[in-house]
Amino acid sequence: MQSAPPPAFPRPAVPEAILRELGRTEGGPDALALLVRDQYTRRLILLRALLDAAEAAPAAICPPHARERLRTDWALLEAAERADRAAARAVLLYPLTGPWAERCLRSLTARPHSAYRGELRLELAADLAHFGALAATAAIRARLPFTGRLTAHDGLLVLPTLGALRTGAARGDLAGVEITYHDSNLTLRQTDTAPVTVQPGPDGAWSADPRWLPVLTLPPLRAGAMSVPVDDLHPYRTAGSGLERHGLSGVSRLDDGERAAWAQSWAQVEPLLRIGGAHRPAETAALLHCLVPLSRPPGSAPTGEGAAHCSGTRREAFGAVLSSQPATPAFLASTLVHELQHTKLAALAALAPMHHEDATPRHFAPWRSDPRPFDGLLQGAYSHLALADYWQRFALGAERLSHRDHAWAEHARCREQVGAVLPVLAGSGELTPEGRVLVNEMIAVYHRLADSPPPAGHLARAGAYVRTARMIWRQRNGT
Structure with a gap:
C-alpha cells in the first residue's frame, strides 16, 4: 500500500511588512494573528484528512464500529463549534492535538495492511479513541450538554486541558467510561465503581475525588490572553518527539512542590519579558498555549540552570514549549523568548x-x-x-x-x-x-x-x- 500524500495546504502570501517584522524576531498583532490563523486552518485540514483516511482504510485496520464512532465524535465536535466557536477552536488548536492527529494519520496511511497485528492494532484503536475525548472536551468548553462513552488507555482517561480520570486499569488495557455533562456538572462513571463528579471551569476542572487528576493551569499572561496549562497528563505530549535519543523524557506527574515552583516563576515572568521589549510578552500571550514539563537532563544538578536545563518545541505542536523546570523566573523568561522564535519561524516557513x-x-x-x-x-x-x-x-x-x-x-x-x-x-x-x-x-x-x-x-x-x-x-x- 502506498502512503497517502500529505494534505494540500493553501499558501497565502505573507505581506512584506509582516515578513520584515518577523525577520527582526518581532511581530505585531497582525503578524501573530496571521500565524495563528494559518495554523488553525491547517489543524482543521489535518483532522479532516484523518477522518477521510479512516473512512478509506480497510476494515482490518479501521473496523466499521471504529469508523462509526469517529463519525459520532465528529458530530459532537461540530455541535460544540456551533454552540461556542471560540471554545471549540481552543480545543482544536491546543498544541498537543497536533502530534496525536499526525500519529493517527501516519498509522492509517503509512504502514502496509499486513503490519496491523496485535499491539499495533491495539495502539491504533487507542489513538483513534482519543478523538472522543477531544470532542467531549470541546463540548464541555462550549457548555453543550451531552452523554456518551469514552475509552481510557493505560489507566487514564485524559480530557485535554481539563484533567484525567484514573481508572485503575492495567497498562495497555482499554476501559470504557460513561460521560455525562449537564447543568455545568461533569460525571464520569465506570462499571461497578462509584461515579466521579467534576466541576469544569475556564481554567481547568476540579473534583474532591482523588481519582480525578487536574491539570495545573497558569493564569493569563495579560488581559484577554488564554490561560496556560502545564500539561503533565496528555498521552501525546512527548510521543514521537525523539526526546529519548537525548536521554530526556516528560515528567510523569508534577508533585506539589514542582507545581508551586512553576506557578511562582510564572507569576513573575511578565515584567521580565517586558524588559526585553513590549513585543516579548505580547508574542508569549499570543503564541504560548501550553507548557510540557520535562525531566531534568541526566546527571544535572537540582538548580535548573545551564546544563541542568533543557527545552524545545515541536513543529507539529504549534504553541507548545517543552521545558524542564527553570530555576528562576528570569531563566523561564529567556526560555520562552528562545523557544517561541522557533514557533514563529516554523509557522512562517509553513506559509x-x-x-x-x-x-x-x-x-x-x-x-x-x-x-x-x-x-x-x-x-x-x-x-x-x-x-x-x-x-x-x-x-x-x-x-x-x-x-x-x-x-x-x-x-x-x-x-x-x-x-x-x-x-x-x-x-x-x-x-x-x-x-x-x-x-x-x-x-x-x-x-x-x-x-x-x-x-x-x-x-x-x-x-x-x-x-x-x-x-x-x-x-x-x-x-
Whole structure:
C-alpha cells in the first residue's frame, strides 16, 4: 500500500511588512494573528484528512464500529463549534492535538495492511479513541450538554486541558467510561465503581475525588490572553518527539512542590519579558498555549540552570514549549523568548518557504556539537538573535550589577554565535525571496546590536568561546 500524500495546504502570501517584522524576531498583532490563523486552518485540514483516511482504510485496520464512532465524535465536535466557536477552536488548536492527529494519520496511511497485528492494532484503536475525548472536551468548553462513552488507555482517561480520570486499569488495557455533562456538572462513571463528579471551569476542572487528576493551569499572561496549562497528563505530549535519543523524557506527574515552583516563576515572568521589549510578552500571550514539563537532563544538578536545563518545541505542536523546570523566573523568561522564535519561524516557513537547501547536516553551529542542516542553522540563528536582543535590553535596564553582568555575558555569547553563522545563511543561493528578506532583516538587527556593545571583557570571552567551539567541532567532525 502506498502512503497517502500529505494534505494540500493553501499558501497565502505573507505581506512584506509582516515578513520584515518577523525577520527582526518581532511581530505585531497582525503578524501573530496571521500565524495563528494559518495554523488553525491547517489543524482543521489535518483532522479532516484523518477522518477521510479512516473512512478509506480497510476494515482490518479501521473496523466499521471504529469508523462509526469517529463519525459520532465528529458530530459532537461540530455541535460544540456551533454552540461556542471560540471554545471549540481552543480545543482544536491546543498544541498537543497536533502530534496525536499526525500519529493517527501516519498509522492509517503509512504502514502496509499486513503490519496491523496485535499491539499495533491495539495502539491504533487507542489513538483513534482519543478523538472522543477531544470532542467531549470541546463540548464541555462550549457548555453543550451531552452523554456518551469514552475509552481510557493505560489507566487514564485524559480530557485535554481539563484533567484525567484514573481508572485503575492495567497498562495497555482499554476501559470504557460513561460521560455525562449537564447543568455545568461533569460525571464520569465506570462499571461497578462509584461515579466521579467534576466541576469544569475556564481554567481547568476540579473534583474532591482523588481519582480525578487536574491539570495545573497558569493564569493569563495579560488581559484577554488564554490561560496556560502545564500539561503533565496528555498521552501525546512527548510521543514521537525523539526526546529519548537525548536521554530526556516528560515528567510523569508534577508533585506539589514542582507545581508551586512553576506557578511562582510564572507569576513573575511578565515584567521580565517586558524588559526585553513590549513585543516579548505580547508574542508569549499570543503564541504560548501550553507548557510540557520535562525531566531534568541526566546527571544535572537540582538548580535548573545551564546544563541542568533543557527545552524545545515541536513543529507539529504549534504553541507548545517543552521545558524542564527553570530555576528562576528570569531563566523561564529567556526560555520562552528562545523557544517561541522557533514557533514563529516554523509557522512562517509553513506559509512561505524560506529556502530550498537540502537536509544534509554539514554546517557548524556554535550552540551544537553536531553538524546542522541549513534549516536547523537558520532556526538556531533566529532564536539566538532574539536572545541577543533580549539580553542586551535586559542589561541596559538592569539596576543590580550582578544582573547586568549576567545579561551582558549572555548577550555577548549569543551575538557572537549568530555572527559566526550569518555569512553561511546570507551566502546561500537557495534562499527564496521571502528567505532573503528574512535573513537581511536578521543581519540588520545583528548590526544594530553593535550600537550598544557590552563591556570589552565579555566580548573577548564570547569570541574565545565561539573560536573554541569551532575548533572542537572541526576535530570532532573531521572538517
